[in-house]
Amino acid sequence: xxxxRIIVEPRGLASLRLTLTVPLLSVLAALVIGGVFLWITxxxxxxxxxxxxxxxxxxxxxxxxxxxxxxxxxxxGLAAALAFKMLxxxxxxxxxxLLGAIVAAGIAIxxxxxxxxxxxxxxxxxxxxxxxxxxxxxxAFPRVYLGTNEIITTLMLNFIALNLMNYLIFGSSSPxxxxxxxxxxxxxxxxxAASLPRFFNRLDVGIFIAIAVAVFAWYLVNRTRWGFEVRxxxxxxxxxxxxxxxxxxxxxxxxxxxxxxxxxxxxxxxxGPVGALDPRSLDLGLGFTGIIVAALARLNALxxxxxxxxxxxxxxxxxxxxxxxxxxxxxxxxxxxxxIFAVGGEFFIANRLRRPELPPDVLATGAAA
Amino acid sequence: MSDSIARETxxxxxxxxxxxxxxxxxxxxxxxxxxxxxxxALLGENGAGKSTLCxxxxxxxxxxxxxxxxxxxxxxxxxxxxxxxxxxxxxxQHFRLVPNLTVAENLALGHxxxxxxxDQKDLQSxxxxxxxxxxxxxxxxxxxxxxxxxxxxRVEILKxxxxxxxxxxxxxxxxxLTPQESQALFSTMRQLTDExxxxxxxxxxxxxxxxxxxxxxxxxxxxxxxxxxxxxxxxRDLARMMVGxxxxxxxxxxxxxxxxxxxxxxDLRVPGDRGLESVKGVSFEVxxxxxxxxxxxxxxxxRELAYGLVGLRRPTAGSVSLDSVDxxxxxxxxxxxxxxxxxxxNRLGMxxxxxxxxxxxxxxxxxxxxxxxKGRQLVPAAFKTRGKDLIAQYDIRGVVPGLPxxxxxxxxxxKALLAREVEMQPKILIARSPTRGLDxxxxxxxxxxxxRERQRGTGILLMSEDLDELLALSDRxxxxxxxxxxxxxxxxxxxxxxxxxxxxxxxxxxx
Numbered sequence: 001x002x003x004x005r006i007i008v009e010p011r012g013l014a015s016l017r018l019t020l021t022v023p024l025l026s027v028l029a030a031l032v033i034g035g036v037f038l039w040i041t042x043x044x045x046x047x048x049x050x051x052x053x054x055x056x057x058x059x060x061x062x063x064x065x066x067x068x069x070x071x072x073x074x075x076x077g078l079a080a081a082l083a084f085k086m087l088x089x090x091x092x093x094x095x096x097x098l099l100g101a102i103v104a105a106g107i108a109i110x111x112x113x114x115x116x117x118x119x120x121x122x123x124x125x126x127x128x129x130x131x132x133x134x135x136x137x138x139x140a141f142p143r144v145y146l147g148t149n150e151i152i153t154t155l156m157l158n159f160i161a162l163n164l165m166n167y168l169i170f171g172s173s174s175p176x177x178x179x180x181x182x183x184x185x186x187x188x189x190x191x192x193a194a195s196l197p198r199f200f201n202r203l204d205v206g207i208f209i210a211i212a213v214a215v216f217a218w219y220l221v222n223r224t225r226w227g228f229e230v231r232x233x234x235x236x237x238x239x240x241x242x243x244x245x246x247x248x249x250x251x252x253x254x255x256x257x258x259x260x261x262x263x264x265x266x267x268x269x270x271x272g273p274v275g276a277l278d279p280r281s282l283d284l285g286l287g288f289t290g291i292i293v294a295a296l297a298r299l300n301a302l303x304x305x306x307x308x309x310x311x312x313x314x315x316x317x318x319x320x321x322x323x324x325x326x327x328x329x330x331x332x333x334x335x336x337x338x339x340i341f342a343v344g345g346e347f348f349i350a351n352r353l354r355r356p357e358l359p360p361d362v363l364a365t366g367a368a369a
Numbered sequence: 370m371s372d373s374i375a376r377e378t379x380x381x382x383x384x385x386x387x388x389x390x391x392x393x394x395x396x397x398x399x400x401x402x403x404x405x406x407x408x409x410a411l412l413g414e415n416g417a418g419k420s421t422l423c424x425x426x427x428x429x430x431x432x433x434x435x436x437x438x439x440x441x442x443x444x445x446x447x448x449x450x451x452x453x454x455x456x457x458x459x460x461x462q463h464f465r466l467v468p469n470l471t472v473a474e475n476l477a478l479g480h481x482x483x484x485x486x487x488d489q490k491d492l493q494s495x496x497x498x499x500x501x502x503x504x505x506x507x508x509x510x511x512x513x514x515x516x517x518x519x520x521x522x523r524v525e526i527l528k529x530x531x532x533x534x535x536x537x538x539x540x541x542x543x544x545x546l547t548p549q550e551s552q553a554l555f556s557t558m559r560q561l562t563d564e565x566x567x568x569x570x571x572x573x574x575x576x577x578x579x580x581x582x583x584x585x586x587x588x589x590x591x592x593x594x595x596x597x598x599x600x601x602x603x604x605r606d607l608a609r610m611m612v613g614x615x616x617x618x619x620x621x622x623x624x625x626x627x628x629x630x631x632x633x634x635x636d637l638r639v640p641g642d643r644g645l646e647s648v649k650g651v652s653f654e655v656x657x658x659x660x661x662x663x664x665x666x667x668x669x670x671x672r673e674l675a676y677g678l679v680g681l682r683r684p685t686a687g688s689v690s691l692d693s694v695d696x697x698x699x700x701x702x703x704x705x706x707x708x709x710x711x712x713x714x715n716r717l718g719m720x721x722x723x724x725x726x727x728x729x730x731x732x733x734x735x736x737x738x739x740x741x742x743k744g745r746q747l748v749p750a751a752f753k754t755r756g757k758d759l760i761a762q763y764d765i766r767g768v769v770p771g772l773p774x775x776x777x778x779x780x781x782x783x784k785a786l787l788a789r790e791v792e793m794q795p796k797i798l799i800a801r802s803p804t805r806g807l808d809x810x811x812x813x814x815x816x817x818x819x820x821r822e823r824q825r826g827t828g829i830l831l832m833s834e835d836l837d838e839l840l841a842l843s844d845r846x847x848x849x850x851x852x853x854x855x856x857x858x859x860x861x862x863x864x865x866x867x868x869x870x871x872x873x874x875x876x877x878x879x880x
């Protein structure tokens with residue numbers, strides 16, 4: 001008797017076409033699942049999706065709002081992509097983002113309008129990145145020197161960061177809180193000197209900073225000695241040690257840089273579209289969405305840009321669905337489904353399925369048996 | 370369970386077996402017959418398809434095509450469990466034991482006849498009884514991680530006997546044993562066949578095959594090239610069948626080195642993984658242009674000694690100097706800069722970065738300097754051109770640009786690793802089991818590289834469990850036993866027997 005079945009075997013190098021096709025199919029599959037869900041609940045999926053596309057890209061305001069939503073996602077996506085590439089499971093971009101926002105807002109408010117804008121905005125941005133890096137450092141040092149699990153510490157620090165922000169605005173009369181608003185507390189407005197200049201509707205220069213950072217991250221990983229060492233550590237820490245690479249220092253560097261990217265996202269968000277440390281505008285899960293962005297971009301820094309724009313478009317389109325009576329949560333569901341399909345799709349990028357080839361004589365005798 | 374010998378003995382007939390991996394034909398129309406009660410040696414280079422064939426018979430892989438007939442009945446094994454139920458079991462090169470469980474518990478694991486509650490005492494007495502009967506002594510209450518490699522192998526064999534396997538497949542069992550332990554294993558094998566069980570003995574050591582087997586099957590490049598009675602087989606003919614051509618492995622030329630000492634080790638102490646001392650006060654030196662062999666059964670401090678010498682583990686006492694510079698406290702990078710090359714035992718997990726390309730791996734030690742980098746920037750073009758040169762020069766085959774190096778065969782991995790280390794023009798080269806698991810062709814290439822380095826004036830510390838190799842290449846030999854040097858021999862004085870006694874811890878065996 002002859003055995004014949006489908007074989008799963010690892011692919012050496014997936015073609016560029018395949019690595020592009022699989023994420024696109026993941027998005028498509030998620031849309032189909034979401035469509036089925038919409039259909040069951042009595043909505044026409046085509047109408048809903050049409051409305052979403054229109055809201056995200058149908059007008060100049062739509063496009064600018066989509067890019068505004070995409071800006072922080074590019075950076076939190078990079079934060080996740082860089083860390084995951086080195087098997088550092090920093091899922092604390094959310095908290096690092098918030099700390100970046102808190103520090104940036106704090107510095108901006110402290111400086112007021114005393115410093116010229118050319119200086120104030122850069123100082124605020126850098127301060128936000130440092131804030132994110134320091135928040136990451138709370139997890140990074142124990143991870144490297146004591147072997148603690150960074151998944152747990154970064155996750156827990158997200159809640160601490162969120163509650164810290166809530167305390168600063170809702171629970172105290174801190175300098176961050178706007179003293180003029182008492183019924184519905186919010187953050188003190190960022191002074192004009194530190195606000196990012198806008199150039200297209202509400203869109204500010206933050207988008208260019210985010211794209212520049214993505215290019216910088218790609219260059220760093222692929223074209224520098226440091227990046228080469230990071231790639232070796234991410235692939236095989238034992239090999240890195242053997243080759244004389246200081247593994248703890250590399251992990252620390254990646255962890256802090258990852259936190260800095262997320263913190264930068266928070267700084268750009270408060271100094272740009274939000275304009276204050278406003279918990280209602282900042283607590284959107286942008287750090288968590290960054291994980292989806294990184295996964296769908298297959299941890300490639302340049303691919304993060306278009307993927308973040310896609311996710312930004314979804315985020316932007318969500319609220320507008322209420323006008324046609326569809327819950328905006330459909331967007332969160334779609335993003336979750338995209339992540340699941342993207343992760344599942346990895347299997348098909350890494351492996352190939354085929355039927356075993358049989359020599360002609362075996363086919364002949366096999367058929368007889 | 371000890372009186373179940375009456376079960377039928379098995380005849381195994383594999384017909385026209387085909388199996389492909391990644392499009393590589395590992396088995397191509399292989400026929401293999403095993404008679405009841407025989408030791409059947411399966412001989413062949415690495416990559417010839419021996420392990421694949423055995424794994425198919427043991428139910429680990431399913432053939433793409435072909436037929437397996439046991440006692441006249443066609444069978445299909447969906448898993449090793451099916452094969453065991455049919456009476457066929459395999460001892461793999463990498464043992465499949467649970468380190469934190471006792472010997473008795475490992476025997477019981479996965480056994481279908483045991484109930485939910487198991488009496489430890491019964492298990493232990495069963496294990497002890499089996500061990501005694503087959504000359505496989507082990508402490509049934511010991512935990513696996515406490516055992517030597519040789520003892521673990523006995524547990525693997527006992528595991529099969531506990532399940533009453535009629536056909537035992539031993540995949541290169543002697544690779545981890547001293548000559549004396551190998552002899553003990555051979556008498557156990559004889560005893561098994563006397564009971565009507567049969568043994569498939571996979572090896573590429575001709576003299577062992579000649580000594581212990583009744584018949585030999587030889588594989589080459591996925592095909593069965595011949596089967597003969599051992600009595601009629603000349604080692605030279607077997608070697609030719611195996612390789613497909615006449616072949617002489619290179620050996621050292623006879624001349625004593627008078628070079629300066631390039632590696633001087635004084636009273637070195639290095640801790641083991643659990644903090645206990647694994648290298649206990651070792652002193653020796655290696656001169657330029659000299660190969661010093663380190664013999665010893667694995668687990669006697671070789672790994673820790675190597676780690677201590679290359680900077681991967683900080684010694685607790687003693688000193689190491691490289692080319693007259695004290696490097697005892699230095700880190701790995703400082704060792705590399707001081708001219709130390711290291712070929713670790715674990716090629717893919719330590720010596721090479723599996724997911725990176727061959728070109729990247731060839732630059733893994735020199736990437737900090739030109740031409741690989743310019744300041745802090747990498748020069749990708751240099752990786753490409755240097756890589757291409759080295760791949761051609763060292764005959765590294767199967768490289769597809771852009772593909773991860775882990776897809777290369779073991780021999781080509783080792784050629785790439787050695788190419789990189791030798792290209793550093795080191796003053797001292799430390800190599801651990803550099804030809805382990807390699808086929809004869811790749812072994813030849815690796816040995817030639819080492820001897821070329823010796824000729825160039827590099828001091829070489831060769832740590833190996835392959836005595837033939839140590840004897841062929843070393844000018845001097847030291848023997849490690851439980852972290853201490855128990856003997857030092859010149860090449861002229863050394864024989865496999867003497868080394869074997871020293872490796873077993875008998876100090877008087879040497880001088």
